[in-house]
Amino acid sequence: MNGTVTELTVPTPEQVAxxxxxVLHDHLDGGLRPATILELAREVGHDLPADTAESLARWFAESADSGSLERYLETFDHTVAVMQSAPALTRVAREFVEDLVADGVVYAEVRYAPEQHVEAGLSLDDVVAAVQQGFDEAVAAAETPIVVRQLLTAMRHQARSREIAELAVAWRDRGVAGFDIAGAEAGFPPTRHLDAFEYLQRENSHFTIHAGEAFGLPSIWQALQWCGADRLGHGVRIVDDIEVAEDGTVTLGRLAQYVRDRRVPLELCPASNVQTGAATSIAEHPIGLLTRLRFRVTVNTDNRLMSNTSMTKEMTALVEAFGYTLDDLRWFTINAMKSAFLPFDERLAIIDEVIKPGYAALAAEGV
Known part of the structure; x- marks a missing residue:
């Protein structure tokens, strides 16, 4: 894409690994190890739909693929149920980062909703502290460097967004990089939480908003023009504002033009989008068009357990579907790092000292 030596190098699956x-869009409660869910469920007496790690993993994948939103959401009932104590949260967070390291991730923002983990008596502060402890333990033990930050999510159908926003600001120098809202888009527009977003803006704090996944352009427009989101969680439906003529001519609507001009980062999650019907297949995923049109595209996993995915799997699937080269993968990765809720100098250091040398070494293997 930029004329480097990597330009024609189509990576092998091993090189992608x-x-x-x-990764900017990865849910903590969507990335547990099946074996861990089994152990934690036994400890708290929670009934699961399967009794071995293999069958449980299969149940999660099949349920997420069922086409039923109710069954998809049920999968999170089981993960959240076993994440109600500080030791459990710390273990899940530690293992989560260990799995990221094994996947070649060098920077991650991991999101979850603290309000969903207080059923057994933990305070919101207790929840954030327990997750941070797990992250710290994993980062300290990692054989390769990784930087991990929390994104605190408020549920858009609840009324605790201002409280969670204040929690994010209180923890922003202790491991929390920003704020998010998630949950059903239809019927729960982001403008319901304007007080939280206005508070975050006054505090010079970063936030992303789940928008343009299951719902279309109005959700994206509100997230940006009413709420002031720094990034779009998913944002895949921005293609609804792009017209491709039979001769290949592309016309961008006002909103799509704005998103591209302003370099608004799109947290695209290809495998998850196929599951939820936002795309019919990886090959037909709008990421192909959005990449060609030079939107600020990033590649993410969303929920690694439910989608049976990883960053390696996501990128390998894109290589197979679109013929992407090492240079393309490098572009996605630098896009994401540029868009991270991390201070500029720290972002630049990871790009210049980790990402660029890493891709250059892979490219040199093919010379």
């Missing part, structure tokens, strides 16, 4: 990766 070793490539440095950045």
């Amino acid at each position: 070793r490539a440095p990766k950045v």
Whole structure:
């Protein structure tokens, strides 16, 4: 894409696995190890739909693929149920980062909703502290460097967004990088939480908003023009504002033009989008068009357990579907790092000292 030596190098799956990766959209409660869910469920007496790690993993994948939103959401009932104590949260967070390291991730923002983990008596502060402890333990023990930050999510159908926003600001120098809202888009527009977003703006704090996944352009427009989102969680439906004529001519609507001009980062999650019907297949995923049109595209996993995915799997699937080269993967990765809720100098250091050298080394293998 930029004329470097990597331009024509289509990576092997093994090279994709070793490539440095950045993930901005990855849910903590969507990335547990099946074996861990079994152990924690036994400890708290929670009934599961399967009794072995293999069958449980299969149940999660099949349920997420069922086409039923109710069954998809049920999967999170089981993960959240076993994440109600500080030791459980710390273990899940530690293992989560260990799995990221094994996947070649060098920077990650991990999101979850603290309000969903207080059923057994933990305070919101207790929840954030327990997750941070797990992250710290994993980062300290990692054989390769990784930087991990929390994104605190408020549920858009609840009324605790201002409280969670204040929690994010209180923890922003202790491991929390920003704020998010998630949950059903239809019927729960982001403008319901304007007080939280206005508070975050006054505090010079970063936030992303789940928008343009299950719902279309109005959700994206509100997230940006009413709420002031720094990034779009998913944002895949921006293609609804792009017209491709039979002769290949592309016309961008006002909103799509704005998103591209302003370099608004799109947290695209290809495998998850196929599951939820936002795309019919990886090959037909709008990421192909959005990448060609030079939107600020990033590649993410969303929920690694439910989608049976990883950053390596996501990128390998894109290589197979679109013929992407090492240079393309490098572009996605640098896009994500540029868009991270991390201070500029720290972002630049990871790009210059980790990502670029990592891809250059992979490219040199093919010379």
